[in-house]
Amino acid sequence: MFFSSLVNKNKILELKTEVNILKIQLKERDATIAHYKKMVTDDAKRASFSVDWDVMRVFSIERNPSESMPKTILGHMVSEPIFNTDAHGNVFTIGEKDVVSEWTLYCSAETHEALVNEFNDWKANTK
Numbered sequence: 001m002f003f004s005s006l007v008n009k010n011k012i013l014e015l016k017t018e019v020n021i022l023k024i025q026l027k028e029r030d031a032t033i034a035h036y037k038k039m040v041t042d043d044a045k046r047a048s049f050s051v052d053w054d055v056m057r058v059f060s061i062e063r064n065p066s067e068s069m070p071k072t073i074l075g076h077m078v079s080e081p082i083f084n085t086d087a088h089g090n091v092f093t094i095g096e097k098d099v100v101s102e103w104t105l106y107c108s109a110e111t112h113e114a115l116v117n118e119f120n121d122w123k124a125n126t127k
Contacts, residue, residue, distance in 0.1 A: 002125040040069065046083070049105055049115065056103070061119050063112050072105040072112045 051058065051074070060075035078101040081093045107115075 001081055025089070049107065049111065051115065051118070053119065054126075057098075058119060058122075059118055061112075063109070069106060070109070070112075072115060074103040074105065074115075076101055076103060 014070045056074070057077040058074050059077065060073075062073050062075075064071050064073055077098045079096045080099050082097055083091050084094045085091050105111075106113075
């Protein structure tokens with residue numbers, strides 16, 4: 001009985017030590033993640049973008065703050081080829097179709113607003 005109790009106490013001490021080590025490792029990893037998030041955020045704040053609105057055929061621009069890092073999403077059209085196969089297994093293009101696509105930009109709120117203004121100006125001048 002005494003030996004069993006001693007073994008259980010030793011096991012509990014081992015587990016407590018292991019938990020403490022894991023807590024320390026978790027704090028270190030959290031600090032590393034915070035460091036990388038700051039690096040990415042700082043980089044995104046400095047980044048600039050050049051959009052050819054006509055070529056991309058942009059139809060919307062929005063801000064998505066719901067994830068860990070806010071992002072700007074440009075909705076645009078992409079022409080994709082339509083393929084067909086003949087009786088001999090040869091694949092060939094028979095035309096194109098427009099497909100909705102998104103371009104995700106990780107940028108500051110200021111850059112987002114500048115893009116929105118540029119987009120609105122483009123829309124006003126293309127009608």
